[in-house]
Structures are given as C-alpha cells and as structure tokens.
C-alpha cells in the first residue's frame with residue numbers, strides 16, 4: 563500500500579517561487595523563474611497575442627471540439643516553417659513530421675518516449691546532456707528509462723563554453739548516443755557555441771553516428787532574430803542529419819500556461835524518406851493518443867493565427883525585439899553598475915551571455931546571503947533570470963551582489 567511511497571523533494575524552482583511569494587519585504591527581487599517580466603516586474607501579454615485573441619473571439623465558428631491527435635494542422639505546419647525555415651530541404655522533400663505537444667516539456671517527453679521505443683540496440687541508448695543543463699531534462703528522459711551521462715559545457719574559470727571538453731566527450735561517447743543540444747540561449751548558462759563551433763559539433767556527431775535532439779525554447783526571444791536563433795538547427799538539417807526537435811512557445815509568445823509546443827522528427831535525405839516519415843508519424847500518433855489523446859487548443863490557435871498572417875507575424879517580431887531588447891539593456895546596465903562599483907571579479911560574461919538567463923558565477927553561499935540580506939531570489943547555482951531585472955531594481959541588485967561578493 564501507499565505507505566511505502568517515500569517523500570520526494572520539492573521542485574527547487576517552484577519552491578523558490580513560493581519562498582519569494584512569502585517574503586513581505588517591498589524591496590524583494592525575483593530572479594528565479596524563467597518568465598518574461600516588463601519594466602514594472604509584471605507579466606507581459608504580448609500585444610500581438612491580444613490581437614490574435616480578439617480575432618479568435620470574433621470567429622462565430624469557434625468551438626471547443628477536440629483537436630486531431632497530432633494537433634492543429636495550421637499550427638504544426640507553421641511551426642515547421644518557423645524552426646526549419648520556409649525553404650528548408652526537409653519541408654520541400656517531405657522529410658519532417660510534426661506533432662503538437664504540451665509545450666516544450668511535452669515535446670521532449672514525446673521524443674524521449676519515441677526514442678526509447680524505437681531507437682535502441684539490445685541495450686537502450688545513452689542520452690548526453692550538457693553539464694549543466696535544464697534540470698528537468700534528467701527527469702524527462704529517466705522517466706522513459708533512458709540512461710544518461712553529461713558532456714562538459716561550461717568552464718568556470720572563463721565563464722564561457724568548454725568547447726574542448728564538450729568535443730572530446732562527444733568523441734568518446736558510445737556511437738549512436740542521443741545528444742541533447744540547446745538550440746540557442748542555453749539554460750542555465752546563457753552560453754552558446756559560435757557558428758564555427760556548431761560546425762565542429764556537427765562533424766563529431768556525424769562521425770560518431772550520434773543522434774542529435776534539439777531543444778528550442780527561446781527562438782526569437784534570445785536575439786530578437788528568428789533565423790539567427792534557429793541557425794544551428796537549420797545547419798544540422800541542411801547537413802542531412804536525422805534528428806528530433808522539441809519546440810516551445812512559452813517564452814517567445816508568452817504563452818507559458820497555455821502549453822503550446824511542437825515535436826518535430828526529421829529523417830535523413832533518402833529515396834524512401836517520405837515513407838519513413840509516415841511510419842514515424844503513425845507511431846507518434848499512437849504514443850500521443852495513449853498519453854494525452856490530443857493537445858490543448860487555445861495556445862496553438864493563438865500562435866497559428868499569428869504565424870500564418872504576414873502582418874501579425876511582423877507585429878510578433880516587433881514584440882520579440884521588445885522583450886529581447888529590454889533584456890539586453892538590463893545586461894548592459896547590470897555589467898556597468900558592477901564595474902562602476904568595482905565589484906571584485908570580471909563581469910563581461912553578463913553581456914557575453916545571451917537569452918533569458920545569466921550564469922553569474924556567484925557561489926551557493928553568496929546566493930543564500932543575497933536571499934537573507936537583500937531579499938533577492940535566485941537559484942543556488944548562481945543563475946539569474948535577466949527578465950526579473952528592470953530600471954527600478956538593477957542598481958539595488960548590483961549593490962546587493964557587490965556586498966555579497968566582498969563578504
């Protein structure tokens with residue numbers, strides 16, 4: 563009976579959010595959760611999402627019927643184009659199949675489940691995650707019984723990519739391993755490979771016959787440029803890899819709670835690629851049916867409305883620039899405040915890193931000190947969500963860091 567069930571630890575991030583809510587100090591700063599905030603520290607509904615919402619509400623034919631198992635076709639096809647590019651060889655050659663999922667997490671899960679069933683020898687394949695990575699990766703892949711290892715990613719001394727460590731681990735990994743790659747704006751470090759480094763990574767993956775699995779949660783949100791943030795995936799596809807993509811619309815549409823996402827499977831270029839893709843699609847449909855039956859409609863309708871309309875798409879790109887621009891401004895402000903204060907250490911990594919997060923290099927002890935003394939909430943690994951900073955609190959935060967570092 564259930565008295566054998568052990569107590570599980572609280573989710574670290576959601577626990578942090580609860581502690582922040584309990585804190586009654588008016589100066590408190592939330593740098594934990596990876597969700598965009600405007601300059602007043604408030605959640606932001608993208609203006610283009612409001613517009614799409616109004617359009618949907620006006621539609622007299624809108625109803626609450628089930629979506630198909632694979633989701634809303636207008637959404638999945640637009641999602642393919644968004645991540646692969648309109649002229650992608652994978653789309654033109656019908657080598658891609660896509661399923662609407664419960665946001666990025668659901669896409670990762672569906673992909674992991676599919677690989678655990680269909681991509682193995684006698685033993686299951688090993689999955690490789692970057693060290694560090696988004697902690698949920700471990701749980702999602704372990705739940706479907708895929709063993710995992712990590713590849714070095716972040717060099718503490720330089721607060722930048724450990725490229726040599728990454729390459730040599732990928733070279734030494736058992737051939738055919740599944741390599742999980744953050745497409746852009748790596749979480750938690752904010753450190754991405756350069757295009758030349760991506761090319762080398764692709765070479766090793768090809769040589770060792772590894773299987774690339776891209777996680778893309780920040781396209782457009784990182785740099786404000788959709789093609790730039792999608793570059794690595796598009797490069798791999800052009801190179802003819804068979805690969806998976808887990809795509810989230812949480813951040814770039816601000817649709818966090820609506821759970822809009824997509825899983826894509828792209829097969830390698832081959833004479834029978836189209837039939838391979840159809841067989842893959844048929845299996846994905848069975849898995850989806852048993853897990854969630856069919857995906858939720860609202861978020862996908864919003865995204866599809868925007869993605870399939872030229873004008874709304876342009877509005878969305880402007881909204882992406884608003885979000886990414888504010889975050890880039892906060893990076894500059896934080897770095898210059900710390901440098902002005904003469905805070906011990908170097909702070910160039912704050913502006914070198916990209917996307918939602920900065921890996922500050924603060925120790926766990928300093929993080930806890932910041933929480934106790936200054937009511938600043940961030941994860942123990944020293945990661946801050948840049949979106950939690952604004953013109954009203956960036957100086958306060960910089961001073962708090964300065965104090966913690968000097969103690």
Ligand code: PMP
Pocket residue numbers: 596664665666667668696744749777778779810811812818823
């Ligand atoms: N992957 C990474 C690296 C992420 O940072 C996130 C969001 N925190 C996700 C996937 C998925 O998030 P969601 O399920 O909310 O789309």
